[in-house]
Amino acid sequence: MKSLLAWLGLARSGVNSRKTVTFGDASAVTGSRFWSIVAVVALAVLWQQSSEREWVNPLFWPTPAAVWNQFVRIASEGYRNFTLWEHVGWSLYRILMGFGFGCVVGIPLGLAMGLSNTIRGLFDPLVEFFRPIPPLAFIPLVIIWSGIGERSKILLLFLAAVWIMTLAARSGVASIRLSKVHAAYTLGASRWQVLRYIILPNALPEIFTGMRVAMGVCWGTVVAAELVAAESGVGFMIMVASTFLSTDIVVMGVIIIGIIGYSIDILMRKLEARLIPWKGKG
Amino acid sequence: MRGLHVENLSMVYDLPDGGAVEALRDVSFDLEAGEMLAVLGPSGCGKTTLLNIVAGLLRPTSGQLSLTVGKDGGEASHPITGPSPERGMVFQQGALFEWMSVAENIGFGPRMKGARAAATAQRVEELLDTVGLRGFGDKAVYELSGGMQQRVALARCLANDPELILMDEPLGALDALTREKMQGLVLNLWHETGKTIVLITHSVEEALFLGQRLFVMAPRPGRIEREYRLDFARQGLNGDSREIKASAEFTRMREEILAMIWEMEEEIMGRPGEEA
Numbered sequence: 136m137k138s139l140l141a142w143l144g145l146a147r148s149g150v151n152s153r154k155t156v157t158f159g160d161a162s163a164v165t166g167s168r169f170w171s172i173v174a175v176v177a178l179a180v181l182w183q184q185s186s187e188r189e190w191v192n193p194l195f196w197p198t199p200a201a202v203w204n205q206f207v208r209i210a211s212e213g214y215r216n217f218t219l220w221e222h223v224g225w226s227l228y229r230i231l232m233g234f235g236f237g238c239v240v241g242i243p244l245g246l247a248m249g250l251s252n253t254i255r256g257l258f259d260p261l262v263e264f265f266r267p268i269p270p271l272a273f274i275p276l277v278i279i280w281s282g283i284g285e286r287s288k289i290l291l292l293f294l295a296a297v298w299i300m301t302l303a304a305r306s307g308v309a310s311i312r313l314s315k316v317h318a319a320y321t322l323g324a325s326r327w328q329v330l331r332y333i334i335l336p337n338a339l340p341e342i343f344t345g346m347r348v349a350m351g352v353c354w355g356t357v358v359a360a361e362l363v364a365a366e367s368g369v370g371f372m373i374m375v376a377s378t379f380l381s382t383d384i385v386v387m388g389v390i391i392i393g394i395i396g397y398s399i400d401i402l403m404r405k406l407e408a409r410l411i412p413w414k415g416k417g
Numbered sequence: 418m419r420g421l422h423v424e425n426l427s428m429v430y431d432l433p434d435g436g437a438v439e440a441l442r443d444v445s446f447d448l449e450a451g452e453m454l455a456v457l458g459p460s461g462c463g464k465t466t467l468l469n470i471v472a473g474l475l476r477p478t479s480g481q482l483s484l485t486v487g488k489d490g491g492e493a494s495h496p497i498t499g500p501s502p503e504r505g506m507v508f509q510q511g512a513l514f515e516w517m518s519v520a521e522n523i524g525f526g527p528r529m530k531g532a533r534a535a536a537t538a539q540r541v542e543e544l545l546d547t548v549g550l551r552g553f554g555d556k557a558v559y560e561l562s563g564g565m566q567q568r569v570a571l572a573r574c575l576a577n578d579p580e581l582i583l584m585d586e587p588l589g590a591l592d593a594l595t596r597e598k599m600q601g602l603v604l605n606l607w608h609e610t611g612k613t614i615v616l617i618t619h620s621v622e623e624a625l626f627l628g629q630r631l632f633v634m635a636p637r638p639g640r641i642e643r644e645y646r647l648d649f650a651r652q653g654l655n656g657d658s659r660e661i662k663a664s665a666e667f668t669r670m671r672e673e674i675l676a677m678i679w680e681m682e683e684e685i686m687g688r689p690g691e692e693a
């Protein structure tokens with residue numbers, strides 16, 4: 136009983152149950168599962184009730200049943216020449232390619248910028264200038280350059296990811312404690328070995344944080360890019376549906392985007408805990 | 418003579434605002450192979466600067482440094498121009514590589530030299546024993562207490578079999594009890610390995626107890642103010658450390674040096690911001 140209450144977050148457990156001061160103590164505020172469940176159930180009930188009693192016009196906001204039916208239909212029949220999984224797959228493919236190229240270029244660039252005055256000097260103006268520009272601002276240019284094909288979207292996602300990864304790698308290098316570098320050299324390591332065994336692993340936590348941020352930005356960018364110019368993808372699906380006023384498909388697409396985005400982040404966090412157990416332990 | 422030779426060493430830090438700090442002026446000394454030197458002094462008197470120069474991590478403004486190594490008859494004098502595995506370092510804390518296990522940390526030096534994995538593993542096991550960490554090889558370094566981490570740092574340094582070991586306040590972040598235990602370990606390692614050691618500390622007691630020789634440095638400009646030759650370390654090898662530290666001779670010297678450093682500190686406080 137007690138452990139159930141603790142699991143639901145309705146009773147404080149462990150040392151937290153004996154603390155007299157909890158307001159302002161961040162370690163005592165871990166959230167309550169009970170209230171999370173209440174919130175989700177309340178939203179679902181509200182949605183169900185509002186459509187049953189027709190509080191809102193289904194044209195503006197579809198019923199849960201309509202969204203579900205569209206999901207079942209599109210999952211089996213597909214939509215606009217592609218199955219649902221192909222739409223999702225295309226969006227993911229574009230992200231992985233753009234994000235991947237962004238990492239392949241950004242991480243070495245950021246490492247080099249953290250290690251060499253010359254390279255830092257050469258690329259600082261470029262990076263600092265492009266960093267604050269939202270990648271979507273490049274959509275018109277990218278379409279002019281390479282049309283609405285795959286290349287344009289991958290290029291766009293590359294632009295979204297590359298600066299984030301550059302800065303993450305650069306600050307990862309900068310975060311090294313000097314005594315670790317000194318220790319490595321006095322233990323006989325060469326420059327290459329210092330890079331490989333000290334600088335790189337030390338920068339990994341920050342590179343991984345950069346990857347999570349870049350993934351989030353890429354996911355947002357791909358949907359937006361597909362809204363503008365594409366023949367497949369979750370964003371494309373939403374865009375086409377909206378021109379037919381099929382809000383049920385639009386909402387279904389939005390929910391899918393949310394679920395996939397959330398899943399990607401959970402996956403990356405799991406991966407991080409697995410691959411970089413020393414994070415924050417320095 | 419085998420050992421460390423330092424001649425007329427001076428170090429001036431140029432500041433970005435155009436000023437300069439004279440961190441060391443005309444420091445000269447010889448340290449014979451196998452000696453343990455403790456260096457004391459108020460903070461800012463140039464201890465770390467001196468150690469980093471000997472380590473080859475800083476180039477002095479002027480002066481000569483060399484390390485003479487080799488067997489009698491076949492001695493070679495190596496000028497100090499950069500870091501070298503010949504001169505190992507032990508830092509205060511946070512210099513372990515937390516992405517490597519305890520064993521990987523200790524074996525780092527041999528691995529970088531391309532030593533065979535089996536030989537390295539065996540050496541690591543021996544060293545784990547030496548520093549009292551048998552069975553901890555697979556642990557992550559951040560799972561260990563501060564004192565155990567410093568044991569790993571000592572073992573990592575020893576794995577390279579350096580001629581000279583440089584320690585910059587290696588026990589400075591430890592609690593008093595752990596610190597006393599670690600002093601015993603350092604003393605035993607010094608005796609068993611016969612290494613030449615330079616130990617910087619801000620604890621007068623530690624300097625007296627471990628140093629066979631002791632420099633008291635003074636600031637502005639950084640220099641060696643007094644030099645002592647001590648016998649407490651030898652006594653500590655077989656005797657009871659608490660007893661030695663409580664002896665009349667030990668307390669008398671402790672008070673004498675404390676008073677000297679205290680006076681230097683007061684002098685600095687009396688002339689605030691002079692060099693800034």
Ligand SMILES: Nc1ncnc2c1ncn2[C@@H]1O[C@H](COP(=O)(O)OP(=O)(O)O)[C@@H](O)[C@H]1O
Binds near residue numbers: 466
């Ligand atoms: N990188 C540096 N740049 C400028 N001044 C420095 C630098 N490092 C040390 N100093 C100055 O040199 C003096 C000696 O410093 P340091 O060797 O760290 O002393 P200690 O280790 O004895 O406390 C101090 O006045 C310090 O402010």
Ligand SMILES: [Mg+2]
Binds near residue numbers: 464465466
């Ligand atoms: Mg210092």
